[in-house]
Amino acid sequence: MRKIAILPSLLAADYGRLADEIRRAEASGADALHVDIMDPSFVPNLSFGPDIVALARRTAPNFHRNVHLMMRRPDLYLEAFARAGAQTLQIHIEADCDLHTELRRIRARGLRPAIVLNPETPVERLVPYLGEVDEVLVMTVHPGRGGQKFIDACLPKIAWLRARGPELDIMIDGGANAETVVAAHAAGANQFVAGSYLYGQADMKAAVADLRERIGAK
Ligand code: DX5
Numbered sequence: 001m002r003k004i005a006i007l008p009s010l011l012a013a014d015y016g017r018l019a020d021e022i023r024r025a026e027a028s029g030a031d032a033l034h035v036d037i038m039d040p041s042f043v044p045n046l047s048f049g050p051d052i053v054a055l056a057r058r059t060a061p062n063f064h065r066n067v068h069l070m071m072r073r074p075d076l077y078l079e080a081f082a083r084a085g086a087q088t089l090q091i092h093i094e095a096d097c098d099l100h101t102e103l104r105r106i107r108a109r110g111l112r113p114a115i116v117l118n119p120e121t122p123v124e125r126l127v128p129y130l131g132e133v134d135e136v137l138v139m140t141v142h143p144g145r146g147g148q149k150f151i152d153a154c155l156p157k158i159a160w161l162r163a164r165g166p167e168l169d170i171m172i173d174g175g176a177n178a179e180t181v182v183a184a185h186a187a188g189a190n191q192f193v194a195g196s197y198l199y200g201q202a203d204m205k206a207a208v209a210d211l212r213e214r215i216g217a218k
């Protein structure tokens with residue numbers, strides 16, 4: 001049975017209390033922390049660097065760190081993020097590097113390699129990499145900021161992937177809430193990143209439990 005996972009995205013946290021916000025995510029019963037790293041030559045924004053991944057490791061050592069590299073040259077930074085404590089490293093298929101080499105490097109470093117697909121990128125482009133990753137992240141918004149609307153047109157990509165990879169971890173990122181998570185799960189996703197939805201809750205623990213219940217994973 002594929003494991004259902006809920007991942008709060010730190011991007012939507014209160015930056016004045018980052019350590020508390022990391023603890024809040026861990027205490028919510030979520031499965032991992034999603035950390036968004038943005039390079040302005042790849043997305044129209046900037047966010048965190050390796051020090052924030054190190055903060056997460058220091059603050060919640062046993063809370064898995066799922067690190068999303070929205071970077072044009074992730075190859076130049078893999079080692080820095082690995083040293084900071086990343087445990088899953090997600091690199092974009094749209095990046096400007098040799099993906100086979102970098103996915104292998106991530107695995108050789110003892111970390112979980114994952115590949116990410118933007119909304120406008122055809123899912124068939126993933127075929128050469130499916131044997132080399134533990135996880136595929138299907139972007140359900142255009143990367144670069146939180147709080148956007150879920151793009152329903154991405155759902156068929158999830159179904160396509162699930163048909164080819166019954167055991168693959170398929171994650172969605174962007175616009176997740178109590179309704180869109182149900183639709184993504186029905187299409188075949190088993191891992192769900194939620195930023196503004198979860199961090200916007202007074203009771204994150206109740207919201208995580210509610211999401212699990214809605215997808216039948218109590
Ligand atoms: C978008 C990031 C997402 C973001 C999602 O560029 O990759 O992880 O935090 O935010 P929400 O859940 O608010 O759409």
Ligand code: ZN
Pocket residue numbers: 009034035036068173193
């Ligand atoms: Zn993300």
